[in-house]
Amino acid sequence: MTERSPGAREFAASSHRPLAIVRAEGAALFDDRGRRYVDLGATHGAGSLGPANPEVAEAIARQAKDLLHIGSGYRSPVRTAFLEKLLGLLPSSFEKVFLSNSGTEAVEAAIKIARSATGRPKVVAAMRGFHGRTLGALSATWRRELREPFEPLVPGFTHVPFNDAGALDAAVDPSTALILLEPVQGEGGVHVATGEYLAAARRAADRVGALLAFDEVQTGIARTGRMFAFQHWNVVPDVLILAKSLAGGFPIGATVTTAAVEGRFRGSHHSTFGGNPLACAAGLAALDFVEREHLAERAERLGSAGIARLRGLPADRVREVRGLGLLIGLELRTKVAPYLAALEERGYLAIPAGATVLRLIPPLVISDADWAAGLAAVEEVVTHGSG
Ligand SMILES: Cc1ncc(COP(=O)(O)O)c(C=O)c1O
Numbered sequence: 001m002t003e004r005s006p007g008a009r010e011f012a013a014s015s016h017r018p019l020a021i022v023r024a025e026g027a028a029l030f031d032d033r034g035r036r037y038v039d040l041g042a043t044h045g046a047g048s049l050g051p052a053n054p055e056v057a058e059a060i061a062r063q064a065k066d067l068l069h070i071g072s073g074y075r076s077p078v079r080t081a082f083l084e085k086l087l088g089l090l091p092s093s094f095e096k097v098f099l100s101n102s103g104t105e106a107v108e109a110a111i112k113i114a115r116s117a118t119g120r121p122k123v124v125a126a127m128r129g130f131h132g133r134t135l136g137a138l139s140a141t142w143r144r145e146l147r148e149p150f151e152p153l154v155p156g157f158t159h160v161p162f163n164d165a166g167a168l169d170a171a172v173d174p175s176t177a178l179i180l181l182e183p184v185q186g187e188g189g190v191h192v193a194t195g196e197y198l199a200a201a202r203r204a205a206d207r208v209g210a211l212l213a214f215d216e217v218q219t220g221i222a223r224t225g226r227m228f229a230f231q232h233w234n235v236v237p238d239v240l241i242l243a244k245s246l247a248g249g250f251p252i253g254a255t256v257t258t259a260a261v262e263g264r265f266r267g268s269h270h271s272t273f274g275g276n277p278l279a280c281a282a283g284l285a286a287l288d289f290v291e292r293e294h295l296a297e298r299a300e301r302l303g304s305a306g307i308a309r310l311r312g313l314p315a316d317r318v319r320e321v322r323g324l325g326l327l328i329g330l331e332l333r334t335k336v337a338p339y340l341a342a343l344e345e346r347g348y349l350a351i352p353a354g355a356t357v358l359r360l361i362p363p364l365v366i367s368d369a370d371w372a373a374g375l376a377a378v379e380e381v382v383t384h385g386s387g
Helices: 054-066 077-088 103-118 135-140 144-150 165-171 195-208 259-264 277-292 295-310 337-345 368-384
Strands: 021-025 028-031 036-039 096-100 122-126 157-160 176-181 211-215 239-242 253-257 318-324 327-332 357-360
Touching (some): 036 368, 077 096, 077 253, 077 277, 096 259, 103 135, 103 176, 103 211, 122 135, 135 144, 176 195, 195 211, 277 295, 295 318, 295 368, 327 368, 337 368, 357 368
Parallel strands (some): 122 157, 122 176
Antiparallel strands (some): 021 028, 028 036, 096 253, 239 253, 327 357
């Protein structure tokens, strides 16, 4: 990734693009000089509805005039309405939601719920998995360079190869509280789970009485062509973890589970801002919009056409094209950074998923024309080199 801009005052904990983005329209981002970019990264997955969705913005503005914040110790009609809406989209086994402010917090809640409800310590996660950067979520995250500077992490976490049902089954034992998986690994390079693997995870959890959680922070909210990715395989987890685009780009995290799991939970867990009225108003507007605009169908249509087209790229440049819906990864034969820079020069902002994978996760509202132009730009830089 490119150097940060001179004089930046932010703690330099991660790399930044030097671009100053000041506004958005649909899938387009505009910088402080008025230049238009097509966002092929959906502002890291949080901008599925477009990062300035007018209906979400309007709902936030309306709510802000009434009440910016009220603690979850009080009843709140907008929170109730949002929770009803969210649960209405899920199988009836899901009845309880813990709201927080980010993906990593939603994962933390899942880990705490599982340990408390089962009275067990062990968490089985997958190699190449990504679950966030707070210490518990980071303990479930795979990449060594993300983990090492912060060790020792939380004990009790084990990683098994992704899509290897036998290895997963062997790792799950009576001390297992939680199996934690992404149905499509996003940050780890865009790897799609097989239905057999997820079904084996379900069986392994049931065999020992552990909980199965799907981290759908990136795959949820229509990204993969279904409202939630698990609906592709109909393997229903005990815990569903959501964030990113759940409130149309406003900070939110949700850990959704069953009444039975809640009934076994001991202790307490809380967040001051979790479930605040602005997030709930944004979430309600976002879910209405995703449904009404049929964004899951759109993701499926644009994504499968895009994947088919990109599979025509030369094999001496592209090792593999993987994906589901509008969550697409091109595994290149060389480092991805120069290709991202070449795309940016042409007005297209894509993101990596590891050192050699170019990730395309555009807003689901991207126009057919912008998506076609984005694919053409990717084809051009990949075919003719990144110069
Ligand atoms: C699958 C998954 N889980 C968790 C997270 C962490 O979310 P957040 O950055 O909102 O803490 C991410 C972020 O990329 C993610 O992709």
